[in-house]
Every structure is written in C-alpha cells, then in structure tokens.
Amino acid sequence: MQATRDFSHYVKDAGSGLSHIDLAVEGVSCAGCMSKIERGLSAIPDVTLARVNLTDRRVALEWKQGALDPARFIDRLAELGYKAYPFETAGAEAAEAEQSRFLLRCLGVAAFATMNVMMLSIPVWSGNVSDMIPEQRDFFHWLSALIALPAAAYAGQPFFKSAWSALRTGNVNMDVPISIGVILALGMSLVETANHAEHAYFDAAIMLLTFLLVGRYLDQSMRRRTRAVAGNLAALKAETATKFVGADEITVVPVAAIDPGDIVLLRPGERCAVDGTVIEGRSEIDQSLITGETRHVAAEQGTAVYAGSLNMTGTLRVRVSAASEGTLLAEITRLLDNALQARSRYVRLADRASRLYAPVVHATALLTILGWVLAGASWHDAIVTGVAVLIITCPCALGLAIPTVQTVASGAMFRAGVLLNSGDSIERLADVDHVIFDKTGTLTLPDLEVVNASGIPDDVFRLAGQLALASHHPVAAAVARASEAKAPLAGAVEESGQGVRAQFNGKELRLGRPSFCGAEQLAEDSLRLDPEASAVAFSNGDAKYVFCVRQGLRPDAQAVISALQKRHVKVEILSGDREPAVRAAARALGVSDWRAGVTPADKIARIEELKAQGSRVMMVGDGLNDAPALAAAHVSMSPISAAHLSQATADLVFLGKPLAPVVAAIDFSRKAxxxxxxxxxxxxxxxxxxxxxxxxxxxTPLIAAAAMSGSSILVMLNALRARSVANGRS
Structure with missing residues (x-):
C-alpha cells in the first residue's frame, strides 16, 4: 500500500482564486539554480507564480485553487535535481547553520592538505633540477597522493554534489567545470605517479579546492541573514484570547476561534491577539511595535487597538473587528513577504553569467584537446593541456572578486558602527540617490528626555525623580533618568492611568497627568511653546511644575542630512507620527519633503512611485510598521534599537546614538x-x-593552478583597499 502525501496543511489561500505554498529547497547555491527552478516550475500548467528566494533557499508558489496537488511541485523539483519539503522556519535555520559548518570543515581539510602537499612538492621541484633519484620522487608523489586524494574527496563535496545533481538532470552549472578540472587533475596525477613521471599535480588540485572553498564560504557567510523574522512574529502573535461567552462568563480559546463581533477581555500585561475597538475600561497601551511611537497611548471607549499591542495598566473589553490572518499584524507580514520577493539587477546579471560560463569553459577545454590531437600531439599531452585550460579558467578569481570586497568592506563598516544583514546590500547601497527616513526612533533617539530640565530647580527635580522611580511609565522613567535619582520615595502609590503619589514632610507629592496634579493651565502654556512634547506635572503641596518630555533628535542628525545632500542624495521623511511633531523635526533638519500619519502601505506606495521615476531608494526605519517598506526599498537600514522584525528585514543595522553610520555606509559602499x-x-x-x-x-596544470592562485591573491589584495575611504568620502 502506497502512502498518500497530504500537504494541504501548508497551503494558504492567496486570494483571487489562488493557493500559495512555500517550499524549502536543498542544493540551491547560485543564480543559475534560481533560474532553472523558476523556469521548471513555471512550465507546469495553472502555476501563476514561481519565485526563488536565494537567501532563504525558499520557493514561493501560487496556482489556481483546486487545479494542482502540491506534491507535484516536490516531484518536479526532484526531477530538476533538488530535494524540497514544506517550509518550516526551525528546519531552515538548522539546515543553513549546518551548511555553513560543513563548508568550514571542508575548507579546514583542504587548507591543511594544501600546506602539507606543498611542503612535499618543494623537494620534488628542486630535485627535478638537481640530483633526486626517481625512487625518491615517486615516494614524495605517492605521499602527496595519500594526503590529497582523501582530502579532495571530502573537501570537494560541495562542488561534486552540485555538479552531479546538475548533470543527472541534463544541466550544467559553474560547479561542473570545477569538478571536472579537479577530478582530471587528480586522475592524471595518479596515472603520472604510477608511470614514474617527473610531474604530478596533486598540489594544483588541492590548492584549487582551497581557494574555491574560501570563495564559497565567504559567499555563504555574506548571504546568511538574520532568520528571526518568523520567531519574532510568533512572539508578537498571541495564540489564545479570553472570550466572553456570556454576560459575565469568559473562556480562553484559540485565536482561530475568534470571529468579528466577539468580545474579548484584555488584562494588564497581556498582548492583544486581535484588532478591535475598546467598548469598556480605561488603560494605556504600548503600540510601539506596530506604529513605532514609543509613548503609551490612552485607551478608552472607542479607541482602536491592534494585534501585537501591549496593554499596560487597566482592564479592557474589546469588540473584535479582525482576528488571526485578518489583523494589521498579519497584513504587515503579507506586505513584508511580497516585498522580499524583489531581486536586484546584480542577481539577474549573475544569472546570465552562470548560464554562459560553464558551456564556454567546457567547449574551450574540449576544443583544446581536439585541436592538439589533430595537430599530432598524443592523447596524454592533449588531455594535460585540456586540464590546464580547465584549471586556469577556474572561476576562483571571479568567485572571490565580490565576496572578498564585501568581507573587507563589512569589517570596515562594522568599525564605523554598521552591521550587514545582506551580502549584496553593499552593491545596492552604492546606487542610492534618495533616502527616506522614519522619524520616531530613527531621526530621534529611542528614549524620551526632559527638554526643559534647565528650568526646573535642582531640589524639585531630585524629589520628582525619586517619585518617578515608583512608576513604570516611560514618561516617568525619563524624569527619573534626568534627575539621576537613586532610590524611590517610601510609600509611593500608583493610580492607574493617572500618576503616582506619596507623602513627604507632611505634604502630598504627585507626579503624572496635569489634571492629576492640578496643573492643567501650566501644562497648556508649556505645550504651546513646544507642541511636540508631552507634559508630565509635579505637585508639592501648592507648588506646581511641568516637565516637558519628548524624543530628542539624534545629536548629529542635522549634520548627516546636510552630508547626504552634499553627496547629491535627496532626503525625505515619512512618519506615522502626528503632523506637528513631524513638521517640527523636518524644519529643524532642513528637510522640505515630509509626510505625517502614513501607513505601511503608504510608505510602500511612495517607494514604488520613486522606483518608477528611476530613483534608488534607501529606507531608514525602526518600527514594526516600517518592516514592509524596509523590504520594498532598494536597500534598507535600521538602528540597533529597532523592533526585532525591522532589524531582521533591514539590509544594514547601525549602532549607537549618532546617525553618522548612515553616511559612512554610503561612502564605504561606493568605494567597495x-x-x-x-x-x-x-x-x-x-x-x-x-x-x-x-x-x-x-x-602545465601546476603552473595553471599557480596562475589561478596568483590572480586570486591579486583580487584579494585589491579588496583590502576597501578598509578605508579618503576623508570620509568614496
């Protein structure tokens, strides 16, 4: 009895009468593989989309609902020489990590063997021009074979397996000429050694593998990206919710069992699992992961809340408007997945080059062998010449040309405070001519600060700071940090949604909302002067004070904007924040193009509009709501303080409070x-x-390997120049 394969659990409804599935694919190593897979799957009738993500080794497929069994895609990939299975995040991460470790082991074996074989080759080279007897030379050749053959058999697996998979399905890739060259060099060396010849090429073959593995490992390392996206989203998505099943009866149910119109209970400290509207209760909610705004939002009857928001203080009853895949969080995920499908022109260029390289190399080597035979040479000499052609045309220098520069440049950028998430981000960053900044947490510092601290008496500030330590509210935390208070006041009591109070020297101290402290008019006067700030009041008996708290601009934000403009890069601000706050930031930074209150879809639409005009857009943002725009941009960047999803999506992440790494990244990328x-x-x-x-x-094959190695060394030495840029400019 043959077991049936049911992959329906992994199939999603893509809308418009289409089904969608993601497959993890083993053995995808180059742009040529991408093209072959996409062409092979697109040829199946009723398939509307077949897109390979080389970074994730994932294939996204869409087809007409009910027209195909998903098992057919796995069978077709098997015919193409690739093993595939429904995508699971944990499995993909483990496979990627194991592949990286395997390449490193192969490189270690090849490098160790190369050093030993080269040490054995030195006496042979000198002996061939001196007095070495044939028996001694044979001994060194056999010893080299004993080291090189098993080392090559193990270290060459990444190339041999890839080449065999391609040949088995009637295709060729860049690993085919590499494998043929190495195997022919080793086989020829074995024959030459058995026949007591002067020359063997074990050193050439194992040296070739070493340099190729260096390139392959560098490429693999640069391609590996942060794979915490699914895990971060899963952490944000609450899997259960507390649902009202009667007037005063509640039960905990899976989110999948929640329908629009249901009423759920949201307690303090719980993360919301649905989109909806508050119908009862008062609280404050943290929506920073959704909107990017770090200040807590007051929630009362009529306030909209979203999945992923964190309830801070009070208990809320929420009427559900959307649950599960219908929430804003799920929509952001879908926008992100769609944006990640885009591929750069560099991938398309590599695609064409990989399809052209292998047949040209094979034809050149074959014509060389046939040409020498027709010219009267022996088959032995003709094959040796053909092997030399295969080795000397090995794509080692081509393979190292990009990853070595990427590695050196990424090290230099790290020293400048920039981390790379994507291997080709340097190439794309160099083309940037338009930068879009989010405001909150990007142009501004992630933490709130007291902006009128100089106008508050020191003793008042210190007392307010001690009281603030009794509260977990971020505005209170800003007061506590600015005052440098060390210990909270004894007996402090926090009133939900209002503030904190305590008795001190016979007077009641209060810190919180202006209405809670009786300082409404004083707060209005302060906010009239600084509309972007939030007001937190402090009362000591009849004495009233107001602390103006807001996110300050990064210390060098204005200088960075000016530096970008000098480099002929246009600057724009798109923010989901309030219009007064965005206008004030844009005016302070000298940015004329800005928009406030934009949604994730609005940001993507603006990026697509600029792309249509021929612009190369870099998006710099930090919130969960920025993740789709970060993925849609030509290249993207996030601060280290960003939401985890934004960091995982961004091509680059910068460290520290200064914004200068944005300019440094562009300068280094242009040089790179x-x-x-x-x-x-x-x-x-x-x-x-x-x-x-x-x-x-x-x-000879040995000289060919030396020449190939020399070209690789030259390429690597040139790459070292990426460590610096002149005067901060490319």
Missing part, C-alpha cells in the same frame, strides 16, 4: 562597488591573457 568592478576586470583580464597561453600548451 568601485573595487568590485576593478576586481571583475582583473579577473576578466587574467582570463583574457591566461587562456591563450594555456591553449598554446606551454602551461
């Missing part, structure tokens, strides 16, 4: 792109000169 292009020309120029020499027959 210049060096990448130079390296590619060096690699192409090397092949232009070396291939005719190899075809002429004056180059």
């Amino acid at each position: 792109l210049l060096l990448m292009r130079q390296n590619l020309w060096l690699a192409v120029g090397y092949n232009f000169l070396a291939v005719p020499i190899a075809i002429s027959g004056v180059v």
Whole structure:
C-alpha cells in the first residue's frame, strides 16, 4: 500500500482564486539554480507564480485553487535535481547553520592538505633540477597522493554534489567545470605517479579546492541573514484570547476561534491577539511595535487597538473587528513577504553569467584537446593541456572578486558602527540617490528626555525623580533618568492611568497627568511653546511644575542630512507620527519633503512611485510598521534599537546614538562597488591573457593552478583597499 502525501496543511489561500505554498529547497547555491527552478516550475500548467528566494533557499508558489496537488511541485523539483519539503522556519535555520559548518570543515581539510602537499612538492621541484633519484620522487608523489586524494574527496563535496545533481538532470552549472578540472587533475596525477613521471599535480588540485572553498564560504557567510523574522512574529502573535461567552462568563480559546463581533477581555500585561475597538475600561497601551511611537497611548471607549499591542495598566473589553490572518499584524507580514520577493539587477546579471560560463569553459577545454590531437600531439599531452585550460579558467578569481570586497568592506563598516544583514546590500547601497527616513526612533533617539530640565530647580527635580522611580511609565522613567535619582520615595502609590503619589514632610507629592496634579493651565502654556512634547506635572503641596518630555533628535542628525545632500542624495521623511511633531523635526533638519500619519502601505506606495521615476531608494526605519517598506526599498537600514522584525528585514543595522553610520555606509559602499568592478576586470583580464597561453600548451596544470592562485591573491589584495575611504568620502 502506497502512502498518500497530504500537504494541504501548508497551503494558504492567496486570494483571487489562488493557493500559495512555500517550499524549502536543498542544493540551491547560485543564480543559475534560481533560474532553472523558476523556469521548471513555471512550465507546469495553472502555476501563476514561481519565485526563488536565494537567501532563504525558499520557493514561493501560487496556482489556481483546486487545479494542482502540491506534491507535484516536490516531484518536479526532484526531477530538476533538488530535494524540497514544506517550509518550516526551525528546519531552515538548522539546515543553513549546518551548511555553513560543513563548508568550514571542508575548507579546514583542504587548507591543511594544501600546506602539507606543498611542503612535499618543494623537494620534488628542486630535485627535478638537481640530483633526486626517481625512487625518491615517486615516494614524495605517492605521499602527496595519500594526503590529497582523501582530502579532495571530502573537501570537494560541495562542488561534486552540485555538479552531479546538475548533470543527472541534463544541466550544467559553474560547479561542473570545477569538478571536472579537479577530478582530471587528480586522475592524471595518479596515472603520472604510477608511470614514474617527473610531474604530478596533486598540489594544483588541492590548492584549487582551497581557494574555491574560501570563495564559497565567504559567499555563504555574506548571504546568511538574520532568520528571526518568523520567531519574532510568533512572539508578537498571541495564540489564545479570553472570550466572553456570556454576560459575565469568559473562556480562553484559540485565536482561530475568534470571529468579528466577539468580545474579548484584555488584562494588564497581556498582548492583544486581535484588532478591535475598546467598548469598556480605561488603560494605556504600548503600540510601539506596530506604529513605532514609543509613548503609551490612552485607551478608552472607542479607541482602536491592534494585534501585537501591549496593554499596560487597566482592564479592557474589546469588540473584535479582525482576528488571526485578518489583523494589521498579519497584513504587515503579507506586505513584508511580497516585498522580499524583489531581486536586484546584480542577481539577474549573475544569472546570465552562470548560464554562459560553464558551456564556454567546457567547449574551450574540449576544443583544446581536439585541436592538439589533430595537430599530432598524443592523447596524454592533449588531455594535460585540456586540464590546464580547465584549471586556469577556474572561476576562483571571479568567485572571490565580490565576496572578498564585501568581507573587507563589512569589517570596515562594522568599525564605523554598521552591521550587514545582506551580502549584496553593499552593491545596492552604492546606487542610492534618495533616502527616506522614519522619524520616531530613527531621526530621534529611542528614549524620551526632559527638554526643559534647565528650568526646573535642582531640589524639585531630585524629589520628582525619586517619585518617578515608583512608576513604570516611560514618561516617568525619563524624569527619573534626568534627575539621576537613586532610590524611590517610601510609600509611593500608583493610580492607574493617572500618576503616582506619596507623602513627604507632611505634604502630598504627585507626579503624572496635569489634571492629576492640578496643573492643567501650566501644562497648556508649556505645550504651546513646544507642541511636540508631552507634559508630565509635579505637585508639592501648592507648588506646581511641568516637565516637558519628548524624543530628542539624534545629536548629529542635522549634520548627516546636510552630508547626504552634499553627496547629491535627496532626503525625505515619512512618519506615522502626528503632523506637528513631524513638521517640527523636518524644519529643524532642513528637510522640505515630509509626510505625517502614513501607513505601511503608504510608505510602500511612495517607494514604488520613486522606483518608477528611476530613483534608488534607501529606507531608514525602526518600527514594526516600517518592516514592509524596509523590504520594498532598494536597500534598507535600521538602528540597533529597532523592533526585532525591522532589524531582521533591514539590509544594514547601525549602532549607537549618532546617525553618522548612515553616511559612512554610503561612502564605504561606493568605494567597495568601485573595487568590485576593478576586481571583475582583473579577473576578466587574467582570463583574457591566461587562456591563450594555456591553449598554446606551454602551461602545465601546476603552473595553471599557480596562475589561478596568483590572480586570486591579486583580487584579494585589491579588496583590502576597501578598509578605508579618503576623508570620509568614496
């Protein structure tokens, strides 16, 4: 009896009569694989979308509902030479980590073998021009074989497996000529050793593998991105909710059992699982993960709340408007998934190059062998020349041209306070001519600060700070930090949604809402002068004071905006914050293009509009609501204080309070792109000169490997220039 395969659990409704499934695919290693998979799956009738995400090794598929069994896609991928299975985040992360460790082990084995074989080759090289007897030379050759053959068998697995998968399905990729060159060099060396020849090429083959594995490991390392997206979203999504099943009867049910119109109970400290409207109760909610706004929002009858928001103080009854996949949080996830499907022109260029390279190399080597045979050479000599051509045309320099510059540049950018999440972000960042900033938490510091501290007497400030330590409210925390208070006042009591009070020297102290402290008029006067601030009042008996609290701009924000404009980069602010706050920030920074109250979809629409005009847009944001826009932009950047999802989505993350890393990243990327292009020309120029020499027959496989290694070293030395930029400019 044959078991049936039911993958319906993994199929999602994509709308418009379409079904969607994500598949994890093993063995996807280059742009050529992407093209082959997409073409192979798109050829299936009724498939409307087949898109490969090379970073995640994932295939997104959409097809007409009911037209296909998802198992057919897995079978088709097997025919193409790839093993696939329904995508599960934990499995994908584990597979990626294991692949990285495996490459590192292969590199270690190859490098160790290379050092030992080269040490054995030195006496042979010198002995061939001196007095070494054949028996001694044979001994060193057999010893080299004993080291090189098992080392190559293990270290060459990444190339051999990939090449075999391609050949088995009637295709070729870049690993095919590599594998043929290594196997032929080793086989030829074994034959030469058995026949007591002067030359063997074990050192050439194992050296070739070492350099190729360096490139492959660097490429793998640069491609690995933060894979916490699904985990972070799962942490935000509450899996259960407390539902009213009667007037005063509640029960805990899965979110999937919640329907629009139901009423749920939201207690203090709980994260909301649904979108809805408050119908009873008063509280404050933290929506920073949704809106990016760090200040808590007052929630009362009629206030809209969203899944992912955190209830802080009071108990709320919420009438559900959307649950499960209908929430704003789920919509942000869908926008993010759609935006991540975009691919850069560099991927398309690599796609074309990978399809062209393998057949050209094979044809060149084959024509070389046939040409020499027709010219009267023996098959032995013709094959040796063909092997030399395969080795000398090995894409090692081409493979190292980009990742070495990326690695050196990423190290330099790290020293400048920038971390890379994406391997090709440097290339895309160099093209940027338009930067969109979110305001809250990006242009401003993530923590609130007291902006009128100089106008408050020190003794009052200290007392208010001690009282503030008794509260968990972020505005109170800002007062406590600014006062540098060390211990809270004894007996302090916090009143939900109002503030905190305590007795001190026979008087009642209060800190909180202006109405709670009897300082409404004083607060109105203060906010009239600074409409962007929030007012927290303090009363000591009849004495009233107001602390104006807001997020301050990053200390170098104005200088950074000016530096970007000098580099001919246009600057724009898109924020979900209130219009007065955004207007004040834009005016202070000298930015004329700004919009307030924008939604995640609005940000994506603006980015797409700029793309249509030919702009290369960088999005800089920090909130969960910025994640789709970060993914949709040509390149993206987030501060280290950003929501975890935004950090995972962004191509780059910058550290610390200054905004200067944004400019440094652009400068380093422009320098790096210049060096990448130079390296590619060096690699192409090397092949232009070396291939005719190899075809002429004056180059042995050993010399070919040395020449190949020399070109790789030259490429790496040039990449070291990415460590610095002149005067902070590219």
